[in-house]
Amino acid sequence: MNKKSQELSDLFLAGDEKQALDLVQTYLENHTKNELYQLVLTPAMYRIGELWEKNIITVADEHLATAICDFVVSVTDVRRPVKNISEKKVMVLGPEGEDHYIGLKMVASLFKENGWEVQYLGPNLPLDAAIDSANRWKPDVIALSAALAYRLPVLKKYAQSFIELDFKPSVILGGRAVAMANWSASESEGMIIVKELDQLKEWIHTGKEPDNDFSISFG
């Protein structure tokens, strides 16, 4: 936990969107958005989850912090069409029951920045609706994430359904739960596991799957 993340999570919890945005924009003067997402925002939000587990803050505090973080991510998001359009399409979503969505937004933003067309479906999406959407829009990639470990079985069920679609989209799994889990090679067959945004960026640029050491737990 670096000082910036800690400071930022305190601002999120205080509901101070102005200062939070100030801090983020100052940071962006010398850093990339990827660094912002991975090194500052993600740890800041993880810390907020931990504070709830330690009974220091309430769910209401978490919601406020999430809203402020959402605001910051939205403001820094690319709003103009980028020049090098890749003509690829990605669908971003969270499975049913999963309400954590800041990670999804960051992923959507990263794809957009690289010229992808993004359909952001948000968290808590029933599988039927997701399949429907995918069949209509036929994205090249479907990216989904889960924050809580016990959501992994649902996540895998979704991923399996997407892999079986006729048009064979690539399926990317991410999020805190995915980063902390141990994935055996057979378990993640046909899926791309990204443990952090850097790996996703690498994949977008090179198409190479991250070389995760499956025997090491990041927990």
Next chain:
Amino acid sequence: MTSVSHLDEWPLPAFKLNSKLAIMERSEEAKKLVGDRVFFLELLDEGSRKKAREFLSGNQSAGPLELNFISLADELFLGDVYSKWDSDSNLNIVLVPKDNRLLEITSQLLSLRTRLQETDYDLLLEKERTEDLLEQVRKLSAPCIDLGKKHILIPLFGDLDPRKIEVIRFQILNQVYETGAETVIMDLTAMDQLEQDGVDYLKSLMQTFKVMGIQGIMTGMKPQHAKQLHHLELGLGLYFVSSLQTVLASRKLLL
């Protein structure tokens, strides 16, 4: 001991747990809300179990402890748990379900904010579109009409402002050069306001004509234009003629 009836009359869901967090007794309210599972942790959403185990097993009787419960109807709800160990090593618990309205309001605020942001963005796009259109209008408001016999007619539309002249200048000069025109007639009949800056630009355009050996003729002047334009005449070889028809007739351009 009539401890069962003890808890039954409690107005809030209440539990008595043993040291393994198994439920020994529960109130009527507790049964109604979360049913009759054996272990307290089974009443909780998985994400709350670790937190509950840590805090309840410890000997601290601080409260409230916020946890997510699963109701009999299989819905998640948030509640504050107050707990205290008694002298028989039993843990007494009172559950206070939280009103979800606060969270609903938070998410409503969030969706309002999202809408505002989208509107903001739409406005920005609309502004850019309007600027493009305006540029287009400026370009179109000075068409070059080739009248033959090395004459070009440029009727000006709208207001005369610097930005308009800047936009049309290049176009006019190109056209004049390509057609090899020797006379340019600028007709101000459809011109509304003349800005002082615009007049200055017009003057410099006329000067350029002169350098290119082209005669400039202004027609269709209105009384309010005359006042602003009279200083343009100075040494520019400009001719003012009251109507376009007079010019065309005198140069035998009318059939």
